[in-house]
Amino acid sequence: MIAAPDPARPVRPGWVRVDCHLHTVASGDSVMTLDQLAERVAAQRIDVVCLTEHNHLAASAEELSRAVGARVVPGEEIRTGSGELIGLFLTERVPYVLPARAVVERIRAQGGLVCAPHPYDPLRNGVGAALDAMCAAGWIDAIEVFNAKIPDPEHNQAALRTARAHGLPGTVGSDAHDPAGVGAAYLEMPDFDGPRSFLAALHQAERHGEHRPHAPHFGPGLRR
Template sequence: MSWRLPDPGPVPPGWVRVDCHLHTVHSGDAVSTVEQIAQRVAAERIDVVCVTDHHSLDGAWEAVARDIGARVVVGEEIRTRAGEVIGLFLTERIPYVLPLPEVARRIRDQRGVIYAPHPLDPNRTSLGAEGLRELHEHGALDVVEVCNAKISDPDHNEAAADFAARCGIPAAAGSDAHDPPGIGAAYLHMPDFDGPTDFLEKLPEARIWGEYRDHVGWQPGRSS
C-alpha cells in the first residue's frame, strides 16, 4: 500500500520545514550517519530536524556539533511499559521501560515536549488508544504524530489525526527515517520557532505533508 498527501505549497516567508522524527546509527536499528543526514536535509530542503534515536542522545548531539545545515532539536524515542513516546528539546537521556507517567514527568522536568509517535499503529510498540487517553487525561500529551511516513496503512495516521482533533492536541509529522532515502518523507511547514514553548504555540498553524516510504536500509521486525 502506498499513499501521498497533497503538496501544501511553497513555504511562506518566515516559515520552516520540520521533520519531527528521524533516527541515526545510534538507534541501533538505523543506518543513517550524521554526514548522510546533512546531505539529505540539503537535498530535501529541510530546515529543522528532530533527531529522536532510541534510548540515546548521542546522534542528536553529534548532529549539533557537526552543523548539518539544519537546526537540530535534541530528542529521544523512549520505550515505556505502555508503548513508545518521544521527548523533544531534551538535555538528558531518559531510561527505557519506565512507567509512562514517570517518563512524562522526566520529559516535563527538562521542559521538554511530550510527543506521541505512530500512536495508533498496531504493528509497532505504540501507545495505542489507552496510552493516548492516559497521557491526555493527565495533561501530559503535547503533540500527536498524525503523519508517519513508515505507516503503510493511512487509516492509522487518520485515526491519530481524528484523536488529536477531538482532543484539541497539536498535530505533527515525521519521516521516522532509519535510512537516508527516508529523510524528508514527512514534515511540517510551520512558522519558525525558538524553543519548546514557541514550538507548541506555533504548531497549530502548521501544514502537514508526507508520503509512504518503506525502510530500505535495515532489517524489518526490529524496533522502529
C-alpha cells in the first residue's frame, strides 16, 4: 500500500519527509531551478531531498542545503553499461557509461549508497532484468519501489517484489523535472545523520505517492 501525499498532515516527532529522486536544470532535461526547488520544498513541507542529477554531481551537501533551504543529500543518476543506477551521499562525481560493477565500486568507495531507480519501467533506462543478479551479488543497497512518473503500477509493484525478495529497503521519489512535480512522492521516515542511518531508517519508512499523468517530458526524444 502507498498513501496519497498530504503535505498538510504533520510528520510525527523525530521523523522527516524525504523525496529520494529529483532533478534540476543541471540534469539537462529538467526545467526546475534551485530557487524553484526551494519554493516548492517549502510549500510541500519536504524536509530532505535527494538531488540526483543525470551524470552530474551538483555541489556539496552544505552548498546545496543552503541554496534549497532544506537538507539535501547529493546524488547522481548514472548511466552504466547495464542501465541507470543512483548513487546517494556522494562527494565526487562518478563517470557515466562505466560497467555497473565499476560504478558500484566508485559509489561505495566514497561511503555512498547504491539505489536502482525505476528498474522495470520500459520508458526509462533502468537495469531491468539485471536487477535480481545485482541484488544477489550485493551491489544494491535500496530499490526505488515507487516512482511517480511511471504510468503502469505493475512496474512499481515488480520493483517492490524484488526488494522484498532480497530483503532490501525501498525508496520513493517524485522524479520531478519541474516544480509542480516535487511532492508527488516521498517517504516519511525516522531522521538520519548519514548513509548508514539512512539505510536503517528506510526499513521503517512509510510510502506516500501518486502517479503524475500530466508530468511533462522535456526535449526531443527525452523520456524522463
